[in-house]
Structures are given as C-alpha cells and as structure tokens.
Amino acid sequence: MRILLTEDDSLIAEGVSAGLSVQGFIVSHVTTASATESALSAAEFDLLILDLGLPDQDGLMLLRRLRNRNFHIPVLVLTARDSINDRVAGLQSGADDYLLKPFDLRELVARLHTLHRRFLGRSSNVIQHGELSVNPSTREFLVNGDPVDLSKKEQAVLCALLNTKGIVSVDALKDAVYGFSVDVESNALNVHIHNLRKKLGASIVQTVRGIGYRLGHLGERES
Template sequence: MRVLLVEDDILIGQGIVAGLRKHGISVRHVDTAAAAETAQLEDTFQALILDLGLPDLEGLELMTRMRRFEPELPVLVLSARDAIEHRLAGLQSGADDYLVKPFDLRELAARLHALVRRTQGRAVQTIEAGPLRLEPDSGLAWLGGEPVTLSRREVDLLVHLAAADGRWVSSDALNERLYGLGEEVSSNALSVHIHNIRRKLGAEAIETARGLGYRLGWSCSQ
C-alpha cells in the first residue's frame, strides 16, 4: 500500500513515515496543501492521511479539492483537534476516518488497511463528457449516442483524465496510473493510446500542452 501523508510538522511526519514502513506501508510525506496537490498529479496513492492545520490551506478544503481529482480516495484525518465538534465536522465533510493525536502507529496502520479494504469495491458508474458517455466498469462507450469500441487501456486513460476535472496531467503520471511501477512500458505506449482515442472520438477529445501534459477536451460530470 502507498499513501500520501500531509503533515506540516516535519518531526511528526518523519515518525509516521518510519513507523508505517515497519507495517509494510509506503508513505510519501508533504507538508503543504500545494505540495499535496502536486503529489496527487505525480503519483498514485491508495489513501490520504491528512492533518487539518496546514500553513497554506485548511485541511478539509484540501480534501474537497483532492476529491475532485479522485472522488473515491480514502481519507483519514489525523489531528490534535479532539473535540467532538471537530471530529463530527471532519466526518460530515467527507473524511472516512478521524484519528486524534497522540495515537498508536499500530492503530493508524490498522485503520489504513481497513479503509482501503472498504473502498476497493467503489467505482465510478458513468462518465459523461461532451458527446461521450462511458461506463468504466463495463468498458462500454457511446459518442453522440453511437457505440464506440475502446480498449481497456483507452478506457482507463479517459477515466483518469476525467477525474482530473480539467487539470493537466503529466505523461509520467498517466503512465504510472495506467501501468503501475512494475510493468515494462514502451516509450511511445501513451502516445499510441492518445492517437487511437483521438481517431475514435475526434481530435478534440484530448488536449495536449508542451510541459503540462494532457487533459480531457470536454467538461465532464461523473
């Protein structure tokens, strides 16, 4: 499991990284909301550990923004705010779990594993973007009401771009989301998928910008 830790206290963050590593959990630690959003575009995470008292943005607002990119991202709030009002606010705002500092690293690891197990079955049912209607689970797609045949990789690529909600996604981030870290990928694999999608859906389906990456050419709803 790989998780993103957003914690502005460097010493606490280092302790969490070291402790979770002993439980087989890989952690990327950032200390600002801006760095968290960058990490989300660059990497793939199974869960988010979120401190609320960040220097550049309130933690719950960051959660809302990151969920626009990945609606099903499991979020565990880790905070010194221990009043029942704070815990209720966190959970009612969409957090999946809330753990108060100080805490036991064994409990944190156990809660993370439980979160990921509970959310593995969640999936986006339908994506509608411009003239495109796409069902990620079945791989069925329609363009202007007419059926279109897409490969599994093409479907996955469109799902990731739709989840970015208009933001640019780098080729490195897309390659990792499509293939993971352990799979051998040819240097032009992504370009081939982009070419095929444009051929089937139209050149406007995916936009490209040098130095920024790719994004869906149509605004979408999920």
C-alpha cells in the same frame, strides 16, 4: 500500499513514515495543501493521511475541494482537534476516518488496512487468488497454506497487481513499489518481477508489451 502523508510537523511525519515503511507501506510526504494537490494530480495513491493544521490552508478546506474535484481517494484525518464538532466537521467534509493525536501506530495501521479494504469492496483482509492467499495487514503470503518468503518490494509488486483489475502501467507499478518521488533504475522493477516469477511461477506476472503488467496464474516454482 501507497500512502500520501500531508503533515507539516517534521517529527510526526518522520515517525509516521518510518513506522509505516516498516509495515510495508510506501509513504510519500508533503507539508502543504498545494503540494498535496500537486502530488495527487501527478501520481496514484491508495490513501491520504491528512493533518488539518497546514501552513498554507486549513485541511478541511483542502478536503472539501478534493471531494468537489472528484478525488475519491480514502482520507484519514490525523489531527489534535478533539472536539465532537471538529470530528463531525471532518467527516462531513469528506473524511473516511478520523484519528486523534497522539495515537498508537498499530491503530493507524489497522485503520489504513480497513479503509483500503472497504474502498476495494472487500469484506475480508485476506485476498484469495487461486492457490495464493495474501493478508496485507499481517503480510502473510501463502500458497496452499505454505508460507512464501517475499521481500518487501516483491510484496508491493504482488499487492499492486492483486488490487488492480486489469493492466497496471509501468509507471503506476513503480509508484506502488518505490513512491512517486523516487528515481528508479530502469531494470530495478524487472528484478522484483523476475524474483516473483521464480517464487510463484513464470506466469504470475504477465507482460503486456508497451503498456505494463497484469496478474497471471500460479505455476511451477523453482526449487
């Protein structure tokens, strides 16, 4: 899952980024409202974690502007502003959830998965694709009930394809696996796709020439 974290406190940002990365999230960090808008215009993200006390603009003003510009990305406000009026203002400005600092990382992770699931219109955390069952929140990947050992990057590729109806462009898939600001070697993505095909069958990831990739069906796996 691709997360854009807008937080100007470096210690909090480092802690959140490290904690979410361990849980399989791909986190890109910015510190200002202007950098947030630039990042959202340049790449696709699944969720925005937004601090309100930004150095160049109040986070609520940024949030209202994003909603007025039809950015529909789910937004979790992460702030120390703890009054009822602050929470109501955040939700009325377009936030989908509101979490107070200090917080427990486990709760943040659970809220992010819940927001993403609701945004995609799913009632359950478990994604079923034929004989494949995936629970992104627990990172369980099962085929006919048997666990499949996937690396974090392989998990990211598979989840990006599972969460997209249709074709995922090469650039969008790279962003989903590495983050939009990371330079990636040209063959790095192909390595993960090759490994997925070995573990889940040659047809699990289908190449659409000149465009990108789409999710296929499970096949015979290599022993």
